[in-house]
Amino acid sequence: MIEIDSLSKSFTLHNQGGAVIPVMAGAHLHVAAGACVALTGSSGAGKSTLMRMIYGNYRANAGRIMVGDTDVARAEPRDIIQLRRHTLGYVSQFLRVVPRVPTRDVVAEPLLILGSAPDAARARAEALLDRLNIPERLWSLSPTTFSGGEQQRVNIARGFAHPFPALLLDEPTASLDSTNREVVLTLIEEAKARGAAIVGIFHDEAARARVCDREVDVTAFTPARAA
Numbered sequence: 001m002i003e004i005d006s007l008s009k010s011f012t013l014h015n016q017g018g019a020v021i022p023v024m025a026g027a028h029l030h031v032a033a034g035a036c037v038a039l040t041g042s043s044g045a046g047k048s049t050l051m052r053m054i055y056g057n058y059r060a061n062a063g064r065i066m067v068g069d070t071d072v073a074r075a076e077p078r079d080i081i082q083l084r085r086h087t088l089g090y091v092s093q094f095l096r097v098v099p100r101v102p103t104r105d106v107v108a109e110p111l112l113i114l115g116s117a118p119d120a121a122r123a124r125a126e127a128l129l130d131r132l133n134i135p136e137r138l139w140s141l142s143p144t145t146f147s148g149g150e151q152q153r154v155n156i157a158r159g160f161a162h163p164f165p166a167l168l169l170d171e172p173t174a175s176l177d178s179t180n181r182e183v184v185l186t187l188i189e190e191a192k193a194r195g196a197a198i199v200g201i202f203h204d205e206a207a208r209a210r211v212c213d214r215e216v217d218v219t220a221f222t223p224a225r226a227a
Contacts, residue, residue, distance in 0.1 A: 001031060001032060001033045001067070001068060001165060001166055001197035002029065002030070002031040002054065002065075002066070002067055002166055002197050002199060003029070003030055003031075003064070003065075003066040004027055004028055004029040004030075004050075004054070004063070004064065004065050004066070005028050005063055005064045005066075006026060006027075006028065006062065006063040006064065007024065007026070007027035007028070007050075007053065007060055007062070007063030007064070007065060007073070007221075008022075008024055008025045008026065008027070008060065008061045008062040008063055009022075009023050009024040009046075009049060009053060009058060009060055009061055010022040010023060010024075010061055011023060022223040023046050023049055023222070023223070024046050024049060024050065024218075024221050024222065024223070025221065025222070025223045026221060027050060027063065027218070027221040028221075029050075029199075029216060031166075031197040031198070031199055032197060033165070033195040033196070033197050034192050034193070034194075034195045034196070034197070035192070035197060035198070035213045035214075036188065036192055036198040036199075036200060036211050036212045036213055037198070037199050037200070037212065037213065037214055037215070037216055038200055038201070038202050038208045038212040038214070038215045038216070039051070039199065039200070039201050039215075039216055039218055040215045040216065040217050040218070041217050041218040041219040042219065045217075045218045045219045045222060046218045046219075046221060046222060047201050047218050048170070048201070050218055050221075051090075051168050051170060051199065051201065053065060053072070053073075054067065054072060054088075054168060054199065055072075055084070055088065055090050055168055056072045056075065056080040056083070056084070059073070060072075060073040067083060067087060067088050067166055068083075068087050068165065068166070070083050070087070085110070085113055085114060086114070086164075087164060087165050087166055088164060088165075088166045088167075088168070089110075089159050089160075089162065089164035089166070089167045089168070090159065090167075090168045090170075091155055091156055091158075091159035091160075091167070091168070091169045091170065091172055092155065092170045093152070093155075093170050093171050093174060094151075094155070095143060095151040095152070095154055095155040097142070097143060097144065099142055099144050100142050101142060102139065102140045102141065102142065103129065103134065103138060103139050103140070103141060103142065103143045103146075103154055104122050104125045104126055104129065104139045104140065105122070105125075106125075106143055106154060106158060107125035107128060107129060107154060107157045107158045107161055108121040108122045108124065108125035108161060109158065109161075110158065110161050110162040111124060111125075111161055111162055114162065121161075124161055125157065125161060126139060128157035128160060128161060129153075129154070129157055131157075131183055131187075132153040132154075132156060132157055132180060132183055132184075133153070133179065133180055133183070134150060134153055134154065134157070138150070148175065149175055149176065149177075149180075152174070152175065152176065153176070153180060156172060156184055156187070160187050160191065163191075163194060163196070164191075164196060165195065165196060165197065166196060166197045166198070166199075167191060167196050167197070167198045167199075167200075168198075168199050168200070169188070169198060169199070169200035169201070169202075170200070170201050171201055171202070171203060171204075172184050172188070172200065172202075173185065173202070173204045173207045174203070174204070181204075181207070185207055185210055185211055188200075188211045189211060192211070198211075200212070
């Protein structure tokens with residue numbers, strides 16, 4: 001489902017005389033349907049960079065990033081938008097939403113964009129919010145005023161609202177209490193069971209051991225070590 005081959009990335013610092021900083025070379029990764037792969041490595045090794053390249057936020061310098069039938073490394077912006085709507089979900093650590101949009105609509109948005117009936121989309125959103133212990137009194141309010149933990153759970157609910165065939169998870173259990181951590185891990189297990197291919201960053205070692213099928217150390221792809 002996700003296939004990365006010979007992937008390279010460097011950043012050009014235009015405000016520092018055009019200095020070029022190589023951050024990744026020769027990266028490769030295969031994630032089958034129903035599998036979860038954890039990206040590991042020290043801070044600055046390139047875990048987040050690789051995730052952002054898979055999602056299409058960063059353009060690769062060379063190589064392929066196949067998500068289903070789409071090569072994200074070469075895709076046009078309109079194709080990446082379609083990929084994000086139908087195929088590739090992304091749960092980041094931070095919630096970014098338009099102010100004043102009710103929480104239930106924030107969570108339902110991925111379904112509404114795809115043309116789901118509003119009542120069904122909001123019912124799915126409410127079920128996830130309830131499961132993630134967001135009080136019902138908050139569903140009609142904007143999540144921009146919520147606590148950090150509440151915002152994270154809203155973000156998780158949004159990411160799991162649509163059954164994406166592929167998912168990117170950036171620290172999905174960070175800062176969660178034991179009850180909500182268990183809910184998130186169960187959601188990940190359910191996504192795997194339905195065949196989702198998952199790439200994640202998990203600093204929570206116990207969570208990583210429970211839901212991930214293997215680990216890939218991205219340090220191996222840094223230019224100094226890449227073969």
